[in-house]
Amino acid sequence: MLGIAGALAVAIALWQLVATTAGLTIERTTVGTTPVTIYRQAGASPAPVIVIAHGFAGSQQLMQPFAVTLARNGYVAVTFDFAGHGRNAEKLGGDITKVSGTTILLVEEVARVVAFAKGIPGGDGRIALLGHSMASDIIVRAAQADPEIAAVVAVSMFSPAVRPDSPKNLLVVVGDWERRLKEEALRAVGMAVGGPVEAGVTYGSFADGTARRAAFSPSVEHIAVLYSPASSREALLWLDQVFRHAGSGYVDDRGAWIGLLILGIVLLAKPLAGLLPRVASTPQGAGLPWRRLWPVAVVPAVATPLLLWKAPTSFLPVLVGDYLAVHFAVYGLLTALMLFVVRRWSVRDAGVQTAPRTDGGFHWSARAVAAFLLATTLVTAYAIGALGGAIDWFVTSFVPVGPRWLLVLALAAGTVPYFLADEWATRGPGTGRGAYAATKLLFLLSLAGAVALNLRALFFLILIVPVILAFFVVYGLFSRWTFARTGHPWVGGLANALAFAWAIAVTFPMLVR
Known part of the structure; x- marks a missing residue:
C-alpha cells in the first residue's frame, strides 16, 4: 500500500507540475x-x-x-x-x-x-x-x-x-x-x-x-x-x-505539488528498500544502550567546534563547504575514537581480556562485499537520482558543472567518516531509543557552536542549517529502511555520505580563492 500511495503521489504531483508551463x-x-x-x-x-x-x-x-x-x-x-x-x-x-x-x-x-x-x-x-x-x-x-x-x-x-x-x-x-x-x-x-x-x-x-x-x-x-x-x-x-x-x-x-512529489519519492523508498540484497544475516552495529552511548554522542559535539575554532575556511573554492567537510570529518573520527574507548570500558567492566563482539560473527565474504556494493550503489542512485532529480527540476540546481565534480569527491572525504561512524554507533540490537535522531540534533548544535565561535567566517552556515535538518530527516529514513533490509549500517551510511557531499558541492557558491 505504501508503494502504491507513493507512486500515486509522484504521478499526480508530476502531472500538476508539468501543467504549470502549459x-x-x-x-x-x-x-x-x-x-x-x-x-x-x-x-x-x-x-x-x-x-x-x-x-x-x-x-x-x-x-x-x-x-x-x-x-x-x-x-x-x-x-x-x-x-x-x-x-x-x-x-x-x-x-x-x-x-x-x-x-x-x-x-x-x-x-x-x-x-x-x-x-x-x-x-x-x-x-x-x-x-x-x-x-x-x-x-x-x-x-x-x-x-x-x-x-x-x-x-x-x-x-x-x-x-x-x-x-x-x-x-x-x-x-x-x-x-x-x-x-x-x-x-x-x-x-x-x-x-x-x-x-x-x-x-x-x-x-x-x-x-x-x-x-x-x-x-x-x-x-x-x-x-x-x-x-x-x-x-x-x-x-x-x-x-x-x-x-x-x-x-x-506549485509549492504543495513539490511537497507531494518529494513525499511520494520518500514513501516509495521503503518498499524499494525491501528489494535490496541482504548483506548481513544478523543486524550489525555497536548496539549501545544510552549509558554507553552518551559519551560517544556528546564528546564529538562538544570537542569538534573547539578543535576547529581557528581552522582555515578557505582551502576549497566553495563558500563554508570546506569548513563543513572538515567538521564532518573530525566529528566522525572523534565518534569512531569514542566507540573504541567505550569498547575498552566494556572490557574493563567485564573483567575480561577481549571485548564482546558486536558484529555477531559477521565477516566480509565475497558475497557480502558484492551485496554491499550493489545495495550501496542502488541506494545512492535513488538518493541522488530520484530525490535530487526532483530538486533539480523544480527547486534548485542539483547537477554538478565544471569544478563541482571534483568538489563532490573532496567533500566526500569529510562526510564519509562521519556517516560511517554515526551509523555504526546508532544501529544494532540494544541501541538506545532515539539514538539516531539525538546524534543528528547534537551535530546541528555542534555546528551552531562553531558559528558562535567564529561568526564572521561561518555566518553563512546559519542559512543552510534548515536544509541540513531536512536532509537528515529524509536521508535518515532512507538509511533506516536500508538497514532494516540489508542488516548493515554502512550501506545507508555510505549512501548518505555521498548524497550529502553531492548536495553541498552543487549548492554552495563557488568562489575565486
Missing part, C-alpha cells in the same frame, strides 16, 4: 558564461520583459513560480544563474563582504543579462527587475544605474542602496515570518513618503515612477515566500499597474 515556450541559452532561461507565451503579442534574479546559494529554478506566473500572463520572463551558482561554472569573484567587491561584479552581471533581455524577440522594449534576498540589493543597484528599468520587485529585501527617489516603482514582498525584513520593507517605503506607512497600501504614482508598496505574504519565511501564491500575485498586480498590462490572472501555486 502554453509556454521555454528557451535556454547563455549570455557569456551566464546560463539564461526565457519563458514566454506561445504566440503572445510583444510585451515587457522581466529579468528575475535568485538569491544567495540559489539558482534560477528557485524563481520558477515568478517566471511561470508572469509568462502565463503574457510577459517575457528571463531567469539566470549568477556566477558561482547553479549551472554557472564561472567562480564568484571579489570580496563577498564588501559592496566594492562581489556586489559590483553581480550588478555588472545583471546589466549584461538586462542588455541581452532588451533585444529578446517578443519584448516590447520595456523592462523591469525582480530579485530575491541577496539579489534584491543587486537589482536595486542595477535599476539605479539604468534609467530604462521601469520597476523593481524586491523579495525578502535588505538593501542599503534604496533611496527616497530610487529605484523607480519599488514593490517589496516579504514573508510574514521575516520580522526584521518586514521592518526593512516598511522603512524602504516610508523613506519615500516621509513618514509611517502600512503594509498593503500603495504610495506615490506609477506615472512618475514614485510608486512604492510593502506586501507581506502570509505564513511563510525566507524560502517559502518564493512559493507563496500571494508573492507571485503581488508581483503580477504590481507589474500590471506599472505597464498597464492585462493578463489572464493566472498565479503559480
Whole structure:
C-alpha cells in the first residue's frame, strides 16, 4: 500500500507540475558564461520583459513560480544563474563582504543579462527587475544605474542602496515570518513618503515612477515566500499597474505539488528498500544502550567546534563547504575514537581480556562485499537520482558543472567518516531509543557552536542549517529502511555520505580563492 500511495503521489504531483508551463515556450541559452532561461507565451503579442534574479546559494529554478506566473500572463520572463551558482561554472569573484567587491561584479552581471533581455524577440522594449534576498540589493543597484528599468520587485529585501527617489516603482514582498525584513520593507517605503506607512497600501504614482508598496505574504519565511501564491500575485498586480498590462490572472501555486512529489519519492523508498540484497544475516552495529552511548554522542559535539575554532575556511573554492567537510570529518573520527574507548570500558567492566563482539560473527565474504556494493550503489542512485532529480527540476540546481565534480569527491572525504561512524554507533540490537535522531540534533548544535565561535567566517552556515535538518530527516529514513533490509549500517551510511557531499558541492557558491 505504501508503494502504491507513493507512486500515486509522484504521478499526480508530476502531472500538476508539468501543467504549470502549459502554453509556454521555454528557451535556454547563455549570455557569456551566464546560463539564461526565457519563458514566454506561445504566440503572445510583444510585451515587457522581466529579468528575475535568485538569491544567495540559489539558482534560477528557485524563481520558477515568478517566471511561470508572469509568462502565463503574457510577459517575457528571463531567469539566470549568477556566477558561482547553479549551472554557472564561472567562480564568484571579489570580496563577498564588501559592496566594492562581489556586489559590483553581480550588478555588472545583471546589466549584461538586462542588455541581452532588451533585444529578446517578443519584448516590447520595456523592462523591469525582480530579485530575491541577496539579489534584491543587486537589482536595486542595477535599476539605479539604468534609467530604462521601469520597476523593481524586491523579495525578502535588505538593501542599503534604496533611496527616497530610487529605484523607480519599488514593490517589496516579504514573508510574514521575516520580522526584521518586514521592518526593512516598511522603512524602504516610508523613506519615500516621509513618514509611517502600512503594509498593503500603495504610495506615490506609477506615472512618475514614485510608486512604492510593502506586501507581506502570509505564513511563510525566507524560502517559502518564493512559493507563496500571494508573492507571485503581488508581483503580477504590481507589474500590471506599472505597464498597464492585462493578463489572464493566472498565479503559480506549485509549492504543495513539490511537497507531494518529494513525499511520494520518500514513501516509495521503503518498499524499494525491501528489494535490496541482504548483506548481513544478523543486524550489525555497536548496539549501545544510552549509558554507553552518551559519551560517544556528546564528546564529538562538544570537542569538534573547539578543535576547529581557528581552522582555515578557505582551502576549497566553495563558500563554508570546506569548513563543513572538515567538521564532518573530525566529528566522525572523534565518534569512531569514542566507540573504541567505550569498547575498552566494556572490557574493563567485564573483567575480561577481549571485548564482546558486536558484529555477531559477521565477516566480509565475497558475497557480502558484492551485496554491499550493489545495495550501496542502488541506494545512492535513488538518493541522488530520484530525490535530487526532483530538486533539480523544480527547486534548485542539483547537477554538478565544471569544478563541482571534483568538489563532490573532496567533500566526500569529510562526510564519509562521519556517516560511517554515526551509523555504526546508532544501529544494532540494544541501541538506545532515539539514538539516531539525538546524534543528528547534537551535530546541528555542534555546528551552531562553531558559528558562535567564529561568526564572521561561518555566518553563512546559519542559512543552510534548515536544509541540513531536512536532509537528515529524509536521508535518515532512507538509511533506516536500508538497514532494516540489508542488516548493515554502512550501506545507508555510505549512501548518505555521498548524497550529502553531492548536495553541498552543487549548492554552495563557488568562489575565486
